[in-house]
Structures are given as structure tokens and as C-alpha cells.
Amino acid sequence: MKFTRRLALLAPAALAAARILPAQAQATFPSQTVRIIVPYSPGGASDIAARLIAEKLTPLWKQSVVVENRTGANGIVGSDAVAKAAPDGTTLGFVSVNHAVNAALYTTPFDTLKDFSVLSIIYSVPLVLVAAPDFAANSVQDLAKMVKAKPGDVTFANTGGAVHLAAEMFAHQVGAAMTNVPYRGSTAAHPDLIGRRVDVMFDTLPAVLGHIQGGKLKALATTAAQRLPILPELPTVAESGFPGFEASTWGAIIGPAGLPGPVAQKIATDAAAQLKEESVKERMAALGATPVGSTPEEAQNFVRAELTKWQQVVTQAGIQKQ
Incomplete structure (x- = not known):
């Protein structure tokens, strides 16, 4: 901080x-x-x-x-x-x-x-940007290209607070809109995320870590200022082409x-x-x-x-x- x-x-x-x-x-x-x-x-x-x-x-x-x-x-x-x-x-x-x-x-x-x-x-x-394992994007740059190519086509799960606004911040920095799909909480959003009924989500590390480690979700990046010790290979959004991005x-x-x-x-x-x-x-x-x-x-x-x-x-x- x-x-x-x-x-x-x-x-x-x-x-x-x-x-x-x-x-x-x-x-x-x-x-x-x-x-x-x-x-x-x-x-x-x-x-x-x-x-x-x-x-x-x-x-x-x-x-x-x-x-x-x-x-x-x-x-x-x-x-x-x-x-x-x-x-x-x-x-x-x-x-x-x-x-x-x-x-x-x-x-x-x-x-x-x-x-x-x-x-x-x-x-x-920190938050982690996640998607289903077979989602086409494998990196933040991949996702940015998808969002730019078809504004509004990429959907994100929204459970309020920083989870919602981190996605809005990312869309603004990309320069193209994503579609907001509201949920009451992570437990409601995750099945749809895993089942590809919604494309991506910024969620808290504790909420998604088990799914990442279990192979049900893939992590594209973390919103922290530095890489996370528990996921050392995972880049930050900031180092993936969006300097200063932190949530x-x-x-x-x-x-x-x-x-x-x-x-x-x-x-x-x-x-x-x-x-x-x-x-x-x-x-x-x-x-x-x-x-x-x-x-x-x-x-x-x-x-x-x-x-x-x-x-x-x-x-x-x-x-x-x-």
C-alpha cells in the first residue's frame, strides 16, 4: 500500500x-x-x-x-x-x-x-481475474483484444463493490464496454462462470483460490500491486499492459x-x-x-x-x- x-x-x-x-x-x-x-x-x-x-x-x-x-x-x-x-x-x-x-x-x-x-x-x-478453463482468452492482453473486437459481447459477473468496479475500471482502460451480469454473491456466480454462462469475473483471492487450484477456473491476472506468493506465476494486471491498475x-x-x-x-x-x-x-x-x-x-x-x-x-x- x-x-x-x-x-x-x-x-x-x-x-x-x-x-x-x-x-x-x-x-x-x-x-x-x-x-x-x-x-x-x-x-x-x-x-x-x-x-x-x-x-x-x-x-x-x-x-x-x-x-x-x-x-x-x-x-x-x-x-x-x-x-x-x-x-x-x-x-x-x-x-x-x-x-x-x-x-x-x-x-x-x-x-x-x-x-x-x-x-x-x-x-x-487482492482480486483475481478468472474465467473457465476453456475460455478463449489466456491472458489479460487476450481478453483486452476480445473486448475491443466486439464491445459488449464479453460478459462479467458482478457481485457489487470492488468486484463490480474493478471490471468497470478494466473496461474503461481497454476502451470498450463489457456487459455486466449481476449476482447476489460469489456462490451464485461461480457455477455460471465455470459453466461458461458468463465469461470472466474479478473476485477475491479466497473466493476463487480453491477453484483455481482444482482446475475449475483459470486465473488470468491479479489486481494486486505485486505478484502473490501463493500464485507466483500469475502476473498482475498492471504488468500485463495496464500500468497503475490496482484494486x-x-x-x-x-x-x-x-x-x-x-x-x-x-x-x-x-x-x-x-x-x-x-x-x-x-x-x-x-x-x-x-x-x-x-x-x-x-x-x-x-x-x-x-x-x-x-x-x-x-x-x-x-x-x-x-
Whole structure:
């Protein structure tokens, strides 16, 4: 991950709230139970990672750290609860790339930059471009030629979020359209992908790795910045003729805007420290995730860059904000 210089993004009202928080409260954080709101259903990567971090922070902080799933509107409902919470660190959130994608696709009840403190990027998961073994294209360049030759003929499976927008970004860089075929999730899309009822898909590494290793799908490239250790022969999209192409899903700890600096730093530092434990590394690896553990400054700048990137993709694809 590349992070740029720090940007001051906290709203004035939130800063005022932070100033009235007693210094003693900052020094003794946390002094009560901490709640982490996961705005997605149980069992997903964000939920599993949030529970793993909560499990490790509970004995460290000597306070209960509990996870609450608050779903709805692709994560907007739970995120809104975090935005409206008191800026004291007792209510946090654990969001995915949808946090940035939602800002590009939907009108939200909050400002994704100004109404949150992004505390740490916890993990990153790359996407992989896959197709059926007998699909005509065997490389990114092959696929690009097919798309250019017959715009609209090549179909891609869309399950929302970065999976959808990565395909739109690729089509824009190729300079010709692909046809979007929506699915509710990977489990619904994969049989059609394997059966050649849809041509290609950008999906998360954990979702497709078993199919790749089992020969049911072939991988054309990864959207990561570098090649993946688990698939070292697989090129990146960027090195396949599309410099700068990068897309991933990720997980981040957030809080409401105006969190006092010492509290924000403690949460980020303590969470990042857990990522160095072997048991945590193993659990992350099982999710296909690469631990990150960034500072609040780096995290805020990363999310800002993600917002800019996905907004540009949505605009280029002509997708109307809902």
C-alpha cells in the first residue's frame, strides 16, 4: 500500500467535542466496554477480522471489546451509527472497501471523509481475474483484444463493490464496454462462470483460490500491486499492459470524527500490534488477507485515495448515483 501526506479532514464540530473530553479520559482509555460495529452480516472477512481483533484487545485493554453486526444498505446503516456515536473511542466500526465504494455509488447520510476517523487499515485482500478453463482468452492482453473486437459481447459477473468496479475500471482502460451480469454473491456466480454462462469475473483471492487450484477456473491476472506468493506465476494486471491498475478489498477500523489524538493513536497502535502475533497471521492467511496495520494518518489518506479512485471509475462508467 502507498500512503501520501497527511490531510486534515476532521469536522469543526467534531474537533470541538474532542476538546471537551477530559485529558484523564484520554490517558485512561478504555475505561469501559468498547463496541465495534460491523455493518455487514456475520461470517464475512470483515466480521471475522473484527472478532479476532476484539478477542485480542479485550485482555490487553482489560475491558470487554464486543462486536455488533448492524446490517443494512450495503453497510451504510452500521456506518451511520458509528458516525453519530460520541467521539470517545467506545464505539468503533470495522468496514471494508464498500465504505469507499458506497460514497461513489450512493447518497449517504454522512460524509465519508469528514464524519469518520479512520484509525488503521487492518488487512488487504487482492482480486483475481478468472474465467473457465476453456475460455478463449489466456491472458489479460487476450481478453483486452476480445473486448475491443466486439464491445459488449464479453460478459462479467458482478457481485457489487470492488468486484463490480474493478471490471468497470478494466473496461474503461481497454476502451470498450463489457456487459455486466449481476449476482447476489460469489456462490451464485461461480457455477455460471465455470459453466461458461458468463465469461470472466474479478473476485477475491479466497473466493476463487480453491477453484483455481482444482482446475475449475483459470486465473488470468491479479489486481494486486505485486505478484502473490501463493500464485507466483500469475502476473498482475498492471504488468500485463495496464500500468497503475490496482484494486483490492480491505478491512479498516474506524471511529466517529473528532476522536482525541491519543485515543486514536492507542487504538491503531494496539490493533496493529496484534497483527504481528503468529496466531493472528495464521487466521489472516486463512482469509487470504495480508495484514497491514497502518497509522491513523496513513489510514485516512488511504481511504481518501480509494474514494477518489472509485468515484472516478463510477463517473467513467456512467453509473448514476442512487
